[in-house]
Amino acid sequence: MTSLCAQASIHATEDIQDAACAVGTIVFKLAYQGSAYAGFAVQIGQTTVAGELTSALETFLRRPVELTCAGRTDAGVHAAAQYISFPALAPELSISRSRWMRAMAALLPDDIGIQEVFHAPLGFSARFDARARTYVYRIATGEARPVLGAPLIWWHRSPLDIDAMQEACKYLIGEQDFKSFCKSTSALGKPTCREVFSASWSHDELMSTNILAFTICGNAFLHSMVRTIVGSMVEVGSARRSPQWMAEIIAARDRRAAGPTAPAQGLCFMSVSYDEGVLSLCS
Numbered sequence: 001m002t003s004l005c006a007q008a009s010i011h012a013t014e015d016i017q018d019a020a021c022a023v024g025t026i027v028f029k030l031a032y033q034g035s036a037y038a039g040f041a042v043q044i045g046q047t048t049v050a051g052e053l054t055s056a057l058e059t060f061l062r063r064p065v066e067l068t069c070a071g072r073t074d075a076g077v078h079a080a081a082q083y084i085s086f087p088a089l090a091p092e093l094s095i096s097r098s099r100w101m102r103a104m105a106a107l108l109p110d111d112i113g114i115q116e117v118f119h120a121p122l123g124f125s126a127r128f129d130a131r132a133r134t135y136v137y138r139i140a141t142g143e144a145r146p147v148l149g150a151p152l153i154w155w156h157r158s159p160l161d162i163d164a165m166q167e168a169c170k171y172l173i174g175e176q177d178f179k180s181f182c183k184s185t186s187a188l189g190k191p192t193c194r195e196v197f198s199a200s201w202s203h204d205e206l207m208s209t210n211i212l213a214f215t216i217c218g219n220a221f222l223h224s225m226v227r228t229i230v231g232s233m234v235e236v237g238s239a240r241r242s243p244q245w246m247a248e249i250i251a252a253r254d255r256r257a258a259g260p261t262a263p264a265q266g267l268c269f270m271s272v273s274y275d276e277g278v279l280s281l282c283s
Contacts, residue, residue: 021090023088023089024087024088024119024122025087025123025124026086026092026093026118026282027084027085027126028053028083028084028104028117029083029114029115029117030053030079030081030082030083030084030113030114030115031082031113032078032082032111032113033111033112034049034078034079034264035111035265036111037049037076039075040069049112050067052112053067053084053108053112055107056107056108057086059107060104060107063089065086066086067084067085068084068126069082069084069126070082070127070130071220071272073267073269074223074227074264074267075264076263076264078151078152078267078268079268080268080269081270081272082269083274085120096282097281101114101117116281117282118280119280119281120278120280121278124278129274129275129278130220130272131273131274132197132218133220133221133269133271133273134215134216134269134271135217135226135267136213136214136215136216136267137213137216137230137266137267138204138206138211138214139156139160139211139212139230139234140156140210140211141156141158141160141212143157146207146211148209149206149207149208150265151265152206153206153209153211153266154263154265158238160234161237161239162203164236164239164243165212165236165243166200167236167243168236168244168245172229172246173196173198173199174195174196175194175195176194176196177253178194178222178250179192180228180250180253180254180255180258181222181229181255183228183255183261184255186222186224187223194218194220194222196218197217198217199215199217199229200215201214202215214230214233224261227264227267228255228260231258232246232249232258232260233259241259
């Protein structure tokens, strides 16, 4: 019987061989409803999006697969367009789009789905080659409980002043140190400067429910950054704080200066931008 250590050594050798033999990169545009998962990244003893996808790919390709994602989402957070990449062997680049779609639909749970398949050059990284990422956070206010869209919405109940929250958005724009909006344990010893390209609130509708939607686009985001921004914005929208408070939070560089972290279910990873031409559609 092969020992566990020997098995680990064999798998490590296979990983090295696969990486050495790779001739290109396969990229998936992935959607998932995050309610049932402990986030995207693999965690021992937890059900995760990456765990489910890795299992499906390894079953289909019959080899170990190591995934890179555009951005790790927390437990309960959703994605309309998460991008993942992995090095591909020559025969795998010949797999048709329709075969990929059929195989992944059969092997993945119903709340995870491949939306598109791309090819990219060897060395492409869904994470490090991303130029911008966009998130949307959805809130329903009022006494009527959102039903059909409930898994994707934070039901806040109390009214919110969208004009005040929109005024607060201007303090987020630009390259700044967003340490105050980062989970404290994740900020230790790590750079916390990020650039926000745009941020805005709007009225929208989801499954016949009127909602307030916060859309933010930046080069990258810290752990729980968007949800903590939203939680702080709600303090402004509830008239407990002024819009200018957002500038004070940023200047403090201290998580204790910001508002509460908004619930996970309202957040959705909406899109990722890459250099034009780097991804080519799989035929």
